[in-house]
Amino acid sequence: MPEIVIDGQTYEFEGEHKLLQFIQDLGKEVPFFCYHPSMSIPANCRQCMVKVGQYVKDKETGEYELDENGEKQIRWFPKLQTSCNLTMSDDMVVHTQETDDLVKRAQKDNLEFILINHPLDCPICDQAGECPLQIQTYKYGPEGSRFEVKKVHKPKRVELGPRVTLDAERCINCTRCTRFTQEISNTHQLTITSRGDKNYPTTAPGETFDDPYSMNTVDICPVGALTSSDFRFKARVWEMNQTPSIDITNGKGSNIDLWTRDNLILRITPRHNEDVNDHWIPDEARDAYKLFNENRISRPIQKLDGEQILSSWNNAIATFNEQVADTDKDKILIIGSPHASVEENYVFSKYANLLGIDQPVFTPNIEEGKGDGFLITDDLAPNTTGCKLLNLKEKKASAIKKSVKNAELVIVLSDHLLDRNVLSQEDFDDKFVIVFATNHSDTTKAADLVVPITTAAEHAASYVNIDGRIQRTFPAKETKYSNRRLDLEMSEGRLDRYGTNFDNWRTEENKVDCLPLWRFMAEVSDQSGVDVVYNSGREIIEEIAGLNEAFSGVSYPDMDDNNGIQLSIEGTKKTKA
Amino acid sequence: MAYEFTKEDLKEIEKLKTKYPEVTPVTLPALWIAQNRFGHVNPEVQKLVAKTLDLPEAHVHGVATFYTQYYKEEKGKHVLDVCTCLSCQLCGGYDILNYLEDKLGIKKGETTDDGMFTLNEVECLGACGYAPMLQVTNDKYVNHLTEEKVDNLIESLKNGEQPEYEKIGMPRRNNIK
Numbered sequence: 001m002p003e004i005v006i007d008g009q010t011y012e013f014e015g016e017h018k019l020l021q022f023i024q025d026l027g028k029e030v031p032f033f034c035y036h037p038s039m040s041i042p043a044n045c046r047q048c049m050v051k052v053g054q055y056v057k058d059k060e061t062g063e064y065e066l067d068e069n070g071e072k073q074i075r076w077f078p079k080l081q082t083s084c085n086l087t088m089s090d091d092m093v094v095h096t097q098e099t100d101d102l103v104k105r106a107q108k109d110n111l112e113f114i115l116i117n118h119p120l121d122c123p124i125c126d127q128a129g130e131c132p133l134q135i136q137t138y139k140y141g142p143e144g145s146r147f148e149v150k151k152v153h154k155p156k157r158v159e160l161g162p163r164v165t166l167d168a169e170r171c172i173n174c175t176r177c178t179r180f181t182q183e184i185s186n187t188h189q190l191t192i193t194s195r196g197d198k199n200y201p202t203t204a205p206g207e208t209f210d211d212p213y214s215m216n217t218v219d220i221c222p223v224g225a226l227t228s229s230d231f232r233f234k235a236r237v238w239e240m241n242q243t244p245s246i247d248i249t250n251g252k253g254s255n256i257d258l259w260t261r262d263n264l265i266l267r268i269t270p271r272h273n274e275d276v277n278d279h280w281i282p283d284e285a286r287d288a289y290k291l292f293n294e295n296r297i298s299r300p301i302q303k304l305d306g307e308q309i310l311s312s313w314n315n316a317i318a319t320f321n322e323q324v325a326d327t328d329k330d331k332i333l334i335i336g337s338p339h340a341s342v343e344e345n346y347v348f349s350k351y352a353n354l355l356g357i358d359q360p361v362f363t364p365n366i367e368e369g370k371g372d373g374f375l376i377t378d379d380l381a382p383n384t385t386g387c388k389l390l391n392l393k394e395k396k397a398s399a400i401k402k403s404v405k406n407a408e409l410v411i412v413l414s415d416h417l418l419d420r421n422v423l424s425q426e427d428f429d430d431k432f433v434i435v436f437a438t439n440h441s442d443t444t445k446a447a448d449l450v451v452p453i454t455t456a457a458e459h460a461a462s463y464v465n466i467d468g469r470i471q472r473t474f475p476a477k478e479t480k481y482s483n484r485r486l487d488l489e490m491s492e493g494r495l496d497r498y499g500t501n502f503d504n505w506r507t508e509e510n511k512v513d514c515l516p517l518w519r520f521m522a523e524v525s526d527q528s529g530v531d532v533v534y535n536s537g538r539e540i541i542e543e544i545a546g547l548n549e550a551f552s553g554v555s556y557p558d559m560d561d562n563n564g565i566q567l568s569i570e571g572t573k574k575t576k577a
Numbered sequence: 578m579a580y581e582f583t584k585e586d587l588k589e590i591e592k593l594k595t596k597y598p599e600v601t602p603v604t605l606p607a608l609w610i611a612q613n614r615f616g617h618v619n620p621e622v623q624k625l626v627a628k629t630l631d632l633p634e635a636h637v638h639g640v641a642t643f644y645t646q647y648y649k650e651e652k653g654k655h656v657l658d659v660c661t662c663l664s665c666q667l668c669g670g671y672d673i674l675n676y677l678e679d680k681l682g683i684k685k686g687e688t689t690d691d692g693m694f695t696l697n698e699v700e701c702l703g704a705c706g707y708a709p710m711l712q713v714t715n716d717k718y719v720n721h722l723t724e725e726k727v728d729n730l731i732e733s734l735k736n737g738e739q740p741e742y743e744k745i746g747m748p749r750r751n752n753i754k
Contacts, residue, residue, distance in 0.1 A: 181635075191639030204627075204634035205620035 002090035007099045019083040019094065020048050030096050031107055031136040033114075033222040034174035035084040038278055039183050045114070045174050047136070049080040049106045051095040080106050097140065104140070111141040117152045117197055118223070119169045127224030129237030133172065152197045160190075160202070161209030163229050163283055164218060168200035171225035177201050177217035184280060185213040185374075201225075212376060216280045219269055228286075231267045235259075243476035243491055244271055246463055247285040248339070248456045251379030253465030254281045255563065258289070258457055258476040263510035265289040265457055265477065273563045276469060282376050292477070295439045297452035298513040308445065313515075313523070319449050321528045323409050323432050329356050333407035335400065336360035336392045337415035338381030341461030342470070342551075343540040344453075344517040345383070345390050348413055351521060351532050361393040362415070363400050363422055379466055382456075385569065386464035389550040397422040407431060413517070414453065418443040436517060452514035454479060459516045460489045461537045462559065464567065470554055471564035472537075480513045489536065580625045586610050590629060600630050604640045608647055617648040645699075646715045653688040653695035655734050658712040661698050664705035673709050673722045674698055680731065693735065707745055717742055 001012045006023060013022065021037060023030050033045035053076035056065040065073045074093050080103060083094075097104045115137065122128040154168035178190040178201055189209050193202045203209050218226045240259040247254040247268075254277035259267045268289050270281040300316035301308050311319075324332065334352050336345045348360050364384045371378040388394060395403070400417070404410055404427045412435045417423045419441045428446050435447035438455045456463075458479050462472040475482065475490045484490050515523075518534040525532050534540050538556050545554045550567055559565055582590070589610055593603045607630055611622050618626070618641050627637040641647045648656070659677060661670040674696075678684055681694050688695040704710045707720030717740045719730055730740060 178635075178639075188633030189635055191633075191635035193639060193642040195643045202635075202638075204623070204638040207634060 002088075004088050004090075004092045004094065006094045007096055013088060017088045019050070019052075019081075019086040019088050021084075022088060023083065023094075023096065028096070028098075030083055031132075031140050032084055033132060033136075033172060034176060036176055036179075036220060036279075039176065039179045041085045042175055042179070043082040043085045045172065046082060046110050047107060047114070048083045049103055049110065050083045050086075050097075051100050051103050052077045052081045052083075052086065053093045054089070055091040055093065057091070107140045108142050111137055112145060112147075114172050115141070115145060116147045117169065118172065119151065119167075121170075125170065125224040126227045126232055127170075127221070131224060132222040154198065154200055158202070159229065160226070161211070161214050164209055164214050165227050165229045165232060166201065167225050167227070168202075170223045171200045172223055173199055173201075174222055175201070176220045176222065177226055180213075180217050180220060181211060184216070185211050187211045187213075189214075190217070212282055212284070212372070213280060213374075215283045215286055216270065220279070228267070230286075235261055235266050240266060241476070241491070243457075243474050245456060245473045245476060246382065246471050247277075247281060247288070248291075248382040248463065249285050249288045249380070250282075250375075251377040251381060251384055251466035252277065252375050253382055253463055253469060253471050253564075254285055254375055255471065256281060256285060258292075260457075260477050262507045263477045265292040275563065275566070276465070276467075276471075277375055280375060284376070291439060292455050292457040293510070296455075296512045296514070297437055297440055297444065297450060298480075300452060301444070301447075301450040303448040308447075308450070311449075316449060316451055317520070317523050317527060320434060320451070320524055323434065323449075324355070325528070327409040327432075330358070331406070331408040332357045332411070333403050333409070334358070334360040334411045335413060335415060335417070336362040336387055336390075337413040338362055338364055338379075338384040338387050340414040340517070341383060341456070341459075341463055341473075341537070342386040342390065342544065343461045343537040344413060345387055345392060346540055346544050347518050347521050347532055347534065348411075349390055349392060351524075351530060354530050354532065359391065359393055360413075361395045361400060361403060362387045363395050363397055363417075365415075365420060377466055382465070383463040385466060385468055386462075386470070389464060389567070389569065390544075390548065401427060404428075404431070410434070412436065412443065412447070414438060416441040416443045418446055436520075438514070451520055452512065453520065454514050454516045458482070458512070458514070459537060460556070461516075462541060462554075462556075468567045468569035469564045470551070470559065470567055472556060472559050478511050479515070480511045481515065481519075489538075580611075580615055580622050582611070582614065582625065582629060586614055587629070594630075600632060601636070603630055604632065604637055605644075608637070608641055612647060616654075617651050619648075619650055651688075654693050656695045656697060656714045658697045658699040658702070658715075659685075660700070660702050660704070660708070660710055660712075662701035662705075664701075665708040665710060668708040669722075670709040673711065673724075673727060676724055676727060680727070694731075706747075713740055719743070720745060 004011050020030055020035055030048045032048040034042055053074040056073040056075050058065055067073050095103060097107055122134055128134060156167050156169060158166040160166045178192055181187050181190045189203050189211050190201050192199050215228055218228045240261045243258045245256050245258045247256050255271040255273040257269050257271045258265050268286045270279055272279050300311045300313060302311040334348055336348055352360055365380040366378050367380055368378055400422055408431060410431050410433045414437055425446055433447045434449045435444050436451045436453050437444050438453060444450045456473045457476045460472060460474055462470050464470045475487060478484055484492055522533045541554060544551045554565055590607050593606050594600055597603060607626050608618050611626050612618050615622055623637045623641050624634055627634040659674045661674060677696055681689050681696060683689055683696055685696050685698045702712055704718055709722045710718055710720045712718050719740050720743055
């Protein structure tokens with residue numbers, strides 16, 4: 001097997017590897033800016049310089065040639081090489097900055113060049129704290145600059161598009177953003193204009209950067225040149241907690257991170273999962289943070305004399321039980337939801353089972369032609385496949401309308417049926433309507449009882465994407481009844497752990513008065529005696545895994561270890577990620 | 578004003594396309610054809626080139642802005658690029674530039690009101706041996722400039738005459754006294 005010596009250590013490798021990626025995969029480091037594993041390699045930042053040589057072999061005998069000390073002779077490449085685009089070969093010898101002063105010096109000097117026209121406005125820059133340029137300057141850069149004349153000034157605060165703002169002075173022209181539009185999103189909207197020290201990325205004159213994936217360029221920008229117009233100046237990186245989660249705005253189930261501060265989700269960024277979304281998410285997915293913060297239902301709502309008023313949990317539970325007890329079982333309709341998790345739908349379906357009510361129905365939320373074959377799907381709901389696998393009855397919108405007509409008590413799970421024109425206001429006339437929901441909508445306004453439940457950002461629950469991959473969320477923000485330190489599903493950030501109430505980032509506000517669906521149903525069980533008592537999504541998925549063939553072997557630890565589990569589903573094809 | 582290629586231009590571009598394995602490299606010659614036709618490649622013209630070649634507008638814009646010889650805005654009929662890089666500077670490049678500024682009544686980077694001349698200060702054009710010098714509209718070099726030579730040049734350009742190509746021998750040992 002071919003061997004390579006990196007910093008005195010010998011490694012074996014197979015196949016074709018680029019040196020920089022190989023070094024990174026070993027857990028070691030070489031600084032770089034322009035290289036990105038999912039895109040072409042232009043080697044234009046010149047930061048990943050290493051010293052490379054080759055052991056000398058006698059051509060005839062094939063023996064290594066030795067020097068006077070008996071060491072293998074090395075023929076060094078005449079100059080330092082960029083490791084990102086260097087293909088590894090057998091008997092290669094590599095010295096990185098850790099073992100070679102020349103490499104160290106080259107990287108330091110290169111950084112000094114890169115920083116010549118960089119404004120160094122870290123204190124007001126959004127990227128500070130997660131900025132490769134900042135980090136690598138601290139690690140490998142010079143202590144100061146010898147450049148004493150005026151820096152080149154370029155356009156600032158340029159709105160490239162509706163969602164991305166450019167600060168051209170901060171740009172180091174790594175071309176990651178232009179390569180993204182050329183190779184990943186294929187809109188070809190960005191280019192580098194001018195040259196020398198005056199160049200910066202821009203659109204063609206008069207064009208806007210309205211790429212549906214435009215904000216990925218903000219993530220891959222190694223400096224603060226491209227910033228999110230929405231998130232600009234809202235929070236510093238180190239003030240926020242980062243919790244892994246799943247995108248709930250479409251059927252792809254892109255892996256995301258939720259960034260929280262003071263129990264508000266402030267932004268959403270992609271999380272790498274090469275089986276689903278690689279490093280990218282659509283811009284729509286980032287907008288979803290508003291769903292978690294704004295327009296939330298807090299405390300149950302009941303209709304009294306035609307008017308909705310805030311109620312109490314005790315009232316809500318009592319009303320729920322009364323209504324179910326007082327209505328003929330065949331006049332109760334439970335509508336599950338592709339927008340709700342596997343766990344929530346399962347709890348409802350179990351409840352229906354135990355009471356002898358018909359299996360819950362659901363109707364997919366599909367917008368034909370919306371999908372682009374990449375990360376945007378026709379399916380607007382995150383869990384349509386999950387509903388199918390749980391054997392909920394899939395019905396067309398018209399069939400749902402008909403079922404509602406025949407029912408007296410309608411229980412709707414997290415699905416805004418009125419807002420998406422499946423039902424209309426009249427369909428609810430003379431019915432008692434119970435809606436479990438996270439956000440206010442026309443549907444909740446029409447309901448007789450509204451039960452606020454937790455969002456994907458507040459509970460651990462799993463969703464099955466259109467390709468049949470089951471992935472789960474983690475609680476990222478507290479509700480009125482949860483606590484970061486008591487809820488073991490929750491990740492604790494440094495600030496939660498050490499902060500005191502006197503720190504300005506920590507507030508008890510913004511906690512929504514809502515319960516996970518299974519907690520509410522457990523309360524319902526307490527009074528009615530129907531046994532659907534679960535403490536967490538973890539328990540529910542264990543039960544599903546034991547009962548439902550499609551979910552066999554599924555558990556939270558397994559999902560966590562493998563970034564989700566591919567379920568075997570027939571008749572569904574995997575779409576391109 | 579809407580910019581359109583003539584039939585001959587389009588035919589030429591089609592011919593260029595056959596010369597390369599893909600269409601991207603045609604961007605450069607196509608921009609030249611456009612500049613020769615319209616005198617410049619402003620954003621509108623860049624758009625036309627992109628449309629003609631079926632390439633992204635951003636790409637054509639990037640190429641056009643990279644090269645200084647493509648004029649991204651309307652220029653005078655004759656563009657005078659006066660070199661003020663080191664050799665020319667030492668031999669009086671700035672004197673020539675200032676003389677032209679006074680003579681034409683414009684500052685560097687500007688165009689005369691009648692649209693005849695644009696005056697630019699440029700970096701080295703690789704003719705250090707014949708300093709000071711200037712280039713006329715991306716084409717002929719006028720070397721060993723003096724004020725009389727500049728007067729003559731302006732006069733002949735106004736009369737519609739292009740300067741002649743000037744052959745200057747390399748300094749050889751037997752040429753040096």
